[in-house]
Amino acid sequence: MEPSLASYLALSGILFTIGTVGVIFKRNAIGMFMCIELMLNAVNLTFVAFSRYYADVTGQLFVFMVMSVAAAEAAVGLGIIIAFFRNRISVDVDDASILKN
Amino acid sequence: MEAIAKTIFPIVVLFGAATIAFGVVLMIVAYTVLAERKVLGWIQGRIGPNRVGPWGMMQPFADLLKFIFKEDIVPDKSTKFIYYLAPIIALTCALMPMIVYPFGPAITTIDWSFLPFGLDEGIERLPLTIGQIDVGVLFVLGITSVGVYGIALAGWSSNSKYSLMGGLRSSAQMISYELAMGASIIGVVMLAGTLDLNGIIYAQMASPFRWYIIPQFIGFVVFLIAAFAETNRVPFDLPEAETELVAGFHTEYSALKFALFFMAEYVNMFTVSVMVVTLFLGGWYIPGLTHIFEMGSVAYAIASFVGFLLKISAFLFLYIWIRGTLPRFRFDQLMNFGWKFLLPVALANVIFTIVIVYFLNK
Amino acid sequence: MVTALFFLFAGLAIACAISLVYHKNPLYSAVSLIGVLVSLACIYVTLAAPFIAAVQVLIYAGAIMVLVVFVIMLLNLEEDRPLNRLRYLYAVGGGLGLILLAQTFFIFYAVSRVPKQPVNVDETVGETLNIGRAMYTEYLLPVEIVGILLLMAIIGGVILVRRLAQPELTLVVDNELARRNEAEEIGDYRIGL
Numbered sequence: 001m002e003p004s005l006a007s008y009l010a011l012s013g014i015l016f017t018i019g020t021v022g023v024i025f026k027r028n029a030i031g032m033f034m035c036i037e038l039m040l041n042a043v044n045l046t047f048v049a050f051s052r053y054y055a056d057v058t059g060q061l062f063v064f065m066v067m068s069v070a071a072a073e074a075a076v077g078l079g080i081i082i083a084f085f086r087n088r089i090s091v092d093v094d095d096a097s098i099l100k101n
Numbered sequence: 102m103e104a105i106a107k108t109i110f111p112i113v114v115l116f117g118a119a120t121i122a123f124g125v126v127l128m129i130v131a132y133t134v135l136a137e138r139k140v141l142g143w144i145q146g147r148i149g150p151n152r153v154g155p156w157g158m159m160q161p162f163a164d165l166l167k168f169i170f171k172e173d174i175v176p177d178k179s180t181k182f183i184y185y186l187a188p189i190i191a192l193t194c195a196l197m198p199m200i201v202y203p204f205g206p207a208i209t210t211i212d213w214s215f216l217p218f219g220l221d222e223g224i225e226r227l228p229l230t231i232g233q234i235d236v237g238v239l240f241v242l243g244i245t246s247v248g249v250y251g252i253a254l255a256g257w258s259s260n261s262k263y264s265l266m267g268g269l270r271s272s273a274q275m276i277s278y279e280l281a282m283g284a285s286i287i288g289v290v291m292l293a294g295t296l297d298l299n300g301i302i303y304a305q306m307a308s309p310f311r312w313y314i315i316p317q318f319i320g321f322v323v324f325l326i327a328a329f330a331e332t333n334r335v336p337f338d339l340p341e342a343e344t345e346l347v348a349g350f351h352t353e354y355s356a357l358k359f360a361l362f363f364m365a366e367y368v369n370m371f372t373v374s375v376m377v378v379t380l381f382l383g384g385w386y387i388p389g390l391t392h393i394f395e396m397g398s399v400a401y402a403i404a405s406f407v408g409f410l411l412k413i414s415a416f417l418f419l420y421i422w423i424r425g426t427l428p429r430f431r432f433d434q435l436m437n438f439g440w441k442f443l444l445p446v447a448l449a450n451v452i453f454t455i456v457i458v459y460f461l462n463k
Numbered sequence: 464m465v466t467a468l469f470f471l472f473a474g475l476a477i478a479c480a481i482s483l484v485y486h487k488n489p490l491y492s493a494v495s496l497i498g499v500l501v502s503l504a505c506i507y508v509t510l511a512a513p514f515i516a517a518v519q520v521l522i523y524a525g526a527i528m529v530l531v532v533f534v535i536m537l538l539n540l541e542e543d544r545p546l547n548r549l550r551y552l553y554a555v556g557g558g559l560g561l562i563l564l565a566q567t568f569f570i571f572y573a574v575s576r577v578p579k580q581p582v583n584v585d586e587t588v589g590e591t592l593n594i595g596r597a598m599y600t601e602y603l604l605p606v607e608i609v610g611i612l613l614l615m616a617i618i619g620g621v622i623l624v625r626r627l628a629q630p631e632l633t634l635v636v637d638n639e640l641a642r643r644n645e646a647e648e649i650g651d652y653r654i655g656l
Contacts, residue, residue, distance in 0.1 A: 011473045
């Protein structure tokens with residue numbers, strides 16, 4: 001017996017919710033970045049589940065694309081975080097609210 | 102009864118096979134440590150350990166007992182949970198690839214009808230692989246890349262500057278050399294047309310060169326160098342550089358937790374040697390052996406397995422030999438070498454192979 | 464069997480996700496996220512997508528998260544500071560979370576009510592061969608676009624992290640420290656942050 005499609009969607013929805021709440025609650029740029037990764041992963045899970053239940057390879061290809069975008073995001077995002085840390089000695093997003101300096 | 106036996110039987114067989122494989126690998130690793138001390142001794146004009154048992158053969162067990170009975174010191178300011186987690190990650194990730202490695206050809210000549218409850222139904226061959234999966238190469242690469250967390254987290258959680266430096270160096274080194282490693286494998290995967298390790302061996306059997314080391318010599322050299330870096334061995338052992346960092350990432354580890362890291366390093370050596378042998382030296386396949394033994398027979402499997410072990414031993418010896426010969430890189434030299442030399446060479450090899458494969462298939 | 468594995472790894476993933484949000488220490492969060500990624504990879508295996516599972520471990524757990532852990536260790540980040548200014552965000556986050564959770568339950572309810580369609584038992588969909596074939600025929604353009612995106616990301620990353628003029632940067636940091644000390648003396652947290 002296999003779990004139904006609905007249970008995969010439910011898991012994905014719960015993970016996405018946790019990710020969204022995390023992005024809002026976290027004040028730390030790296031923490032927010034990780035929560036965004038969690039949301040991307042939740043979406044990936046729905047893609048793979050649909051790909052399985054409709055026997056279509058498109059969903060899995062899309063997961064691949066999402067992963068590539070996440071890798072690009074990691075490269076640029078972490079670059080921004082390091083550059084920000086050099087100027088502000090902090091990765092707190094609240095510190096980014098001041099344009100001075 | 103019969104139904105229950107039929108459900109449980111495959112699980113029991115898998116667990117048994119995994120246990121045997123892990124046990125054998127750990128035994129091989131124990132004697133690799135002994136061999137390393139012996140060979141290093143000979144290289145340096147010493148005798149090496151020779152007190153415990155004949156020729157020091159029981160030395161690994163004496164070492165293990167010593168590790169068990171040592172005092173277990175945990176640094177006061179360490180992050181406890183991650184501090185305990187790190188050695189477990191290191192050893193688990195080192196042992197996991199054994200699950201997909203092909204240790205020999207499938208045996209097809211045994212008659213399984215002696216099994217009770219009709220368990221022999223549908224069993225025709227005994228593959229000498231625990232789990233044959235479609236993406237074996239990616240599995241091994243993925244698991245070894247997760248293994249870096251063992252070192253990085255150990256360095257961070259010990260709350261010691263030497264450990265932190267070791268952990269930082271190891272994550273930077275692993276990321277850099279993994280790229281070259283992956284790129285050097287692409288050539289082999291393109292020639293074989295599969296990511297399955299058994300499939301790669303069969304593709305080598307069918308190819309005119311027999312072993313992929315001939316058409317993929319550049320890939321072989323790049324892979325070997327990257328493998329040294331991935332296992333943190335001399336000349337790339339910067340994460341534990343004794344002369345600069347006391348002992349690097351495992352400075353604060355003692356007793357059995359240190360033993361886990363130590364074992365993980367040698368299991369990694371074994372893992373990577375198996376990978377080199379499988380991808381470039383035909384794995385268990387020895388050209389011409391089919392003329393002596395019948396394909397699929399037990400004798401053929403045993404002969405192939407012995408040949409496989411000999412090839413692996415040759416690489417383990419190479420590891421020890423290089424440790425006794427070469428000095429350590431400086432960190433900027435390591436990075437420059439990885440990014441500015443190894444990666445471009447590996448990519449050039451990929452492009453070259455693409456052209457060759459394109460014209461071969463035309 | 465598959466159901467048991469699903470509930471095991473789903474529970475693990477949710478527990479790790481909650482711990483990711485709960486922990487103030489960024490490295491704990493990173494370790495939790497690795498837990499989520501590995502559990503999801505295991506779920507992908509039960510969904511007959513071994514290639515995606517392997518790539519998930521290789522790219523997410525093996526490359527992206529190593530980079531994140533590296534940055535956390537490099538910057539030696541301390542614990543998150545408690546939110547003292549944007550307090551209303553707690554309410555917004557909680558509300559949004561509740562709405563999304565309600566939506567999740569609605570989706571679960573709606574999809575469960577659809578009369579059971581037969582599960583397509585085509586196990587070969589997730590094989591490397593099929594994925595590769597689709598990737599380089601039907602979906603060639605997206606793959607090329609992703610390649611260009613990655614190239615742009617590499618260039619962007621190099622430009623962002625490049626050190627332009629060392630003395631100026633130290634000056635900026637000095638200014639920042641002075642500004643913070645000053646703000647602390649006045650007790651004006653709005654400037655201090």
